[in-house]
Amino acid sequence: MNISDVAEQTGLPAKTIRYYEEIGLVTPQRSANGYRVFAESDAHKLTFLARARNLGFSIEDCRNLLALWEDRSRASADVRRIAAQHLDDIERRINDLAAMRDTLSDLVQKCSGDDRPDCPILADLAGS
Amino acid sequence: MNISDVAEQTGLPAKTIRYYEEIGLVTPQRSANGYRVFAESDAHKLTFLARARNLGFSIEDCRNLLALWEDRSRASADVRRIAAQHLDDIERRINDLAAMRDTLSDLVQKCSGDDRPDCPILADLAGS
């Protein structure tokens, strides 16, 4: 498979796949003309990566998850730890965003949004 | 005021304040020795920026909000539009994160997390 085939199959842009090779997440063969040649196993890895990235795992997490996936003698506890930490991180981010949303939604509601200059949003930002 | 004073007062790191000057958000005076000298109005601007950044506004949004704040003939509708768009963005991000959280929390719960290799998390990432 050439890069555009595996790009279509995995949903990843070709640029991203090249980047993943550059940082050592996949190591496709090369054909005589210098083109990358992706085996099925490469495509599977990339699919794995695409899914993990969609769940918000960092590249380093992905690297570790991939290594665990390849390691038949892994302990599921190691996988679980990575996922649980990431879950905590996501929950923290959700909480942060929810706090912003609450404040903002309050301010937006209070603002008349007409052509007059009085604005509770600016008043709040200025320290009211 | 020197930079460390205004840093303490606003809670912004000195590095960030220099960066804000570099991108034109504040323009403190300079004293003869080259040190930045911050007037009260500069400190107020920086406080405004710190609050807006805490609400997740981008630097460009901050720039626009600051301009509206300084413009006594502004229409509150302009402020509201920026805030409402940002609110939409935040809600979208919360939804994305919540979807990740739901999937992840499901997978983490299903994973035994012991020393055996069987792992629903990896199974899911691999496409089950």
Place this chain on the structure above:
DNA sequence: CCTTGACCTTCCCGTCACTGGAACCCCTAT
């Protein structure tokens, strides 16, 4: 007067995970 230490300055590189674009090579069809 000299030194120490706490400031301040600029400048450059690194972050994270790509994305865009330039310049160039390869292969097939017309």
Place this chain on the structure above:
DNA sequence: ATAGGGGTTCCAGTGACGGGAAGGTCAAGG
């Protein structure tokens, strides 16, 4: 021969800073 649609590398930029080096400035103490 040419046109097009692949592929390749390399370089620069993104957002919003943070780290750290190299060096100037200032007030206090010996």
